[in-house]
Amino acid sequence: MKKFVLALVFGVTAAGVGAPADAEPRSGGVRVWNELALNAVRATRATDADAARTYAMLNVAVYDAVNGLARPARTSALVPGPGPHGADARAAAVAAAHAVLVRLDPGRADAYDVQLRTDLDRLPAGGHRDAGEQWGREVGRRVVVSRADDGSTPVQSQPAGTGPGVFRAEWSGVQYRDVRPFAVSNPSAHVPGPPPALGSLDYAAAFAEVALLGDAALPAPDKLATFQFWSVPTGTNQPAGEWVKIALTVSRDRSLADSARLLALLTMALADSTVPTVATKFTYRHWRPATAIREADTDGNPSTQPNPSWTPRAGGIGGTPEYPSGHSSYSGAAAAVLARFFCADNIRFAHTTDTAPDGQARTYPGFSAAAVEAGRSRVFGGQHFEFSDQAGLAIGRGIASEVLATRLLKRTGPTHHGECPL
Template structure:
């Protein structure tokens, strides 16, 4: 087994236990995988590190360095699970002689983790300023008794600045208003909005008569919204592992692949949440829009106070994720992931199988022949699930692709 993919499995299990919104998960994964990558390239030069300053003689044990880099970041991210991380590490290391190379590798990994933790201190991820919803037509508002999830995540410092200021970086990737609109009232009155509204109203309803069985399966297959799963980034990391194993990548190549993918998804979260919360369009979800269509001033939309999405909790309650619709996080994550995979391997064409942890999927793996095909289906699935409009998917796909290209051009070369 590859030490990098092993560490990723430990991370995903920590996510299943801890739960939470996808932004912090993606940030944590980027921190861990970049720390592992930097430990590897300090010992086996070949690509630029993410952070400068880590030095090594080249005699350190790479496996030990990777294990300790992951262990250090994991304990920082999920301190309540420290005993689990310690036990996992001890299970491996208790059977390995503590040679000079092993001890030096462990120290190097610890140093890489500490450097990454220090680097990401004060990156905006701890900002818990509450979201204040406005009640204008078209604006998202939390469900009764719920709160907005990570409303300030669009202000987190990106990993792939590439010489840009954080503000300039966000402006570079921020999606415009959809359908060429210049303001929200005009958008709601447009024929384009009515088309988007009526499509998800038909396809995304809990008991839809127009959604096919395969579309229903696609909706659940890519969802992974519920705590207890490894969430959307986790499903994409599982896909990354499948492809890496099939390609028989070495530890250094695996470390670079996972670091690049992790950065792309972490920065995709910043782009998506910036669009969701930091622009004039905090777009309401389809359930809000359809139940309150009498507010949108559009003659081609009709309210249905009983409309509910296909998306469902363990207890059977229908729900939408607790943040605005535009753009889709799933679409932005999957596009960033797919494009980074294509950039790394030099081709979009690859045959691979994807699995799911969503409890409402039938569990049958799905096969794809390109990274972009999987990303497009992932994005489209959110319409079938009843929680997004197609333009959320389309513009998220564009933004995620651009973020991945930027990160690939600027990091770990």
């Protein structure tokens, strides 16, 4: 198995796009337009669910615009081809991305217009470019129209709960439990069973672990740094965005068609992981460790002891029910897509998140290693029990398996995305 050794060479910061103009001679705009989407999520302070939806819409549009011009084409993600014969796929890709972002983020439409003009001016003028641009615009428009009634709006909330084991605060975004998926056929099939019963030994063991590892009163600079590295809250590119950045890093030498397909598979899996994750949170309404530890005298478990002054290392209780970990769902989905796309989980890469302490990169031996650390970071922050980390990882992996097995397939041949015999 070929081993890839890659490094993070293009930085993306809240201040703007970090890739130089000649960074993607092969990927045809995929990198720059994804970086613009990352910045849009930061600037608009999008939720994690809305962010994942934005990334999926952008990359589905780019894929369908490029794929619709291929001969032979794969199956489409949302908008079937064929597009105009001989049209420039690079023009189609950037026009599709532009058509999505100007509609999702109209406040920055002028900047997107400038980027589109810059991208098109780099291509040979003429009918092929014009046809590609027109086709891409139409694909992007159709993607936005098709998702307008997907259930992501209006925003809905679940009222605050009461009693042992129950999340106490009202939380919003619960409409995502019913959002129409991009790729999976039945999101409810990926909803796990309940968390361990409050009186069980498994619950007590997880309780004891987070009470120790996530306690803000116990200095642990390494665990705090790991939590901060992966925290990426509102105002950043959100957890899904970190995996988009990782995908851009490891695919930097791929062709336009390959890059578009990878990002579409990845972001559809990320977006669809939101649906069972929110449905699970809504169904079980499990309390966060801070409430559980402070009120352990109410859980009926003789192996848990209350600590009314316990504070999570993260500093806050958390804004949604605890089970499962949404960070873990996104990480499980992304790591599985990337490992199976590249036929290997030993692709070494360096990565810097939006919340990395001092902006320092971390290096990982493979995708699953990064996903495991991202999940464990939530325990270190006192935000989640380990059983919720594992449940989230399982949700993401299940979504990824279905997406890879059923979407963007070759129309003929034994495999759906290249060298892997899947």
